[in-house]
Amino acid sequence: PPIPMIHCDKCGWQPVPEKDLPVKLPYLKNFRPTGTDHSPLASDEKFYKVRCPKCKSWARRETDVSDTFLDSAWYYLRYPSVKEKNKPWNPAITKKWFPVNSYIGGAEHSVLHLLYVRFLAMAFKDWGLTHFSEPFPKFRAHGLIIKDGAKMSKSKGNVVNPDEYVKAYGADALRMYLMFLGPFDQGGDFQDTGIRGITRFLERIYRLAEKSDWPKVPDMEVEKNVHKTIKKVTEYLEDLQYNTAISALMILFNHFEENPDLVSRDDFSAFLRMLAPFAPHSAEELWQEKFGKKKFVSVHKNIWPTYDEALIKDIFFDLIIQVNGRLRGKITLPAGASEKEAKMAALALPEVNKYISGEPKKIIFVPDKLINFVI
Numbered sequence: 001p002p003i004p005m006i007h008c009d010k011c012g013w014q015p016v017p018e019k020d021l022p023v024k025l026p027y028l029k030n031f032r033p034t035g036t037d038h039s040p041l042a043s044d045e046k047f048y049k050v051r052c053p054k055c056k057s058w059a060r061r062e063t064d065v066s067d068t069f070l071d072s073a074w075y076y077l078r079y080p081s082v083k084e085k086n087k088p089w090n091p092a093i094t095k096k097w098f099p100v101n102s103y104i105g106g107a108e109h110s111v112l113h114l115l116y117v118r119f120l121a122m123a124f125k126d127w128g129l130t131h132f133s134e135p136f137p138k139f140r141a142h143g144l145i146i147k148d149g150a151k152m153s154k155s156k157g158n159v160v161n162p163d164e165y166v167k168a169y170g171a172d173a174l175r176m177y178l179m180f181l182g183p184f185d186q187g188g189d190f191q192d193t194g195i196r197g198i199t200r201f202l203e204r205i206y207r208l209a210e211k212s213d214w215p216k217v218p219d220m221e222v223e224k225n226v227h228k229t230i231k232k233v234t235e236y237l238e239d240l241q242y243n244t245a246i247s248a249l250m251i252l253f254n255h256f257e258e259n260p261d262l263v264s265r266d267d268f269s270a271f272l273r274m275l276a277p278f279a280p281h282s283a284e285e286l287w288q289e290k291f292g293k294k295k296f297v298s299v300h301k302n303i304w305p306t307y308d309e310a311l312i313k314d315i316f317f318d319l320i321i322q323v324n325g326r327l328r329g330k331i332t333l334p335a336g337a338s339e340k341e342a343k344m345a346a347l348a349l350p351e352v353n354k355y356i357s358g359e360p361k362k363i364i365f366v367p368d369k370l371i372n373f374v375i
Helices: 068-072 091-097 113-126 162-169 171-180 192-209 220-238 242-258 265-275 280-291 339-347
Strands: 005-008 012-015 049-051 058-061 103-105 139-141 144-147 187-189 316-323 326-334 362-366 370-374
Touching: 068 113, 103 113, 162 171, 162 192, 171 192, 171 242, 171 280, 192 242, 192 265, 192 280, 220 242, 220 265, 242 265, 265 280, 316 339, 326 339, 339 362, 339 370
Parallel strands: 103 139, 144 187, 316 370
Antiparallel strands: 005 012, 005 058, 049 058, 316 326, 362 370
């Protein structure tokens, strides 16, 4: 876009009057770089020869154009105000929506695009045009998806056309697989076998949904697993750990399949709501089929499930016993057992005691997890 400035030999630099904005580019037959320090626009006298806005003498319009990064560094402010006709953005709408909670992009954004964005945001704040100086308080860089051990590119011929996979497996399977194949900030290796695995998982959910005989009294063990999964998935989602969130759902569903007659209506309802961010179409279809009422209410507009603290606490836990870092035994203890209690119980086991003579040099104790005797 043309820089809206005019240079006059008498008055110096002058901004283009607001009534003449925006400055529109002329039609040029030859728009290629000239090989000099002049822009192709400098060859079009009709474009650059203008009157000075101040003294009306002949002056010269700026023929350089603004960098593309400059323009992409402020247009986010326009998105919520597209209906605003008199100014770039509506202050009330801008105050409602900005600054955003989190910005997600490639690693290169942190040194190119975001540099310009932050600079302009600070300038706009100094000029009183906005109320914030940091447009994106939190930045998360996503990883790269590779195929056959290399970054996807046309030159390598390893680009994947998503339309083919959507047609073969469905949008949900592809979407869910992309989130499952690796940590969000690291990416992963794209493989067809992985999509087929996700497809089978979704098919298993549909099969379980066919059951119509829900138990009237929820099973305590199943319910505890559901509440533990709600806690995990909620925390994983907030931290963008999509792959571990899906893994937690898979573990819960395995428990459902092992105890199909004990899965209550509420258990399956919570499961579908947790599935919704990852497989939105499947979750919606199953939700309407199993829980839809006369009035349509989307699963995506339902309340996110919450967990009961009392249900996620274990009464017992398996204490891992190590000697010099090597596993030597396990014992079940009440949750919250002290180091003294764990030590006494561990040393009472013959398979542990035989490796220890005398008082250990050091004891490493992780509550409700392990005890390690250093001898």
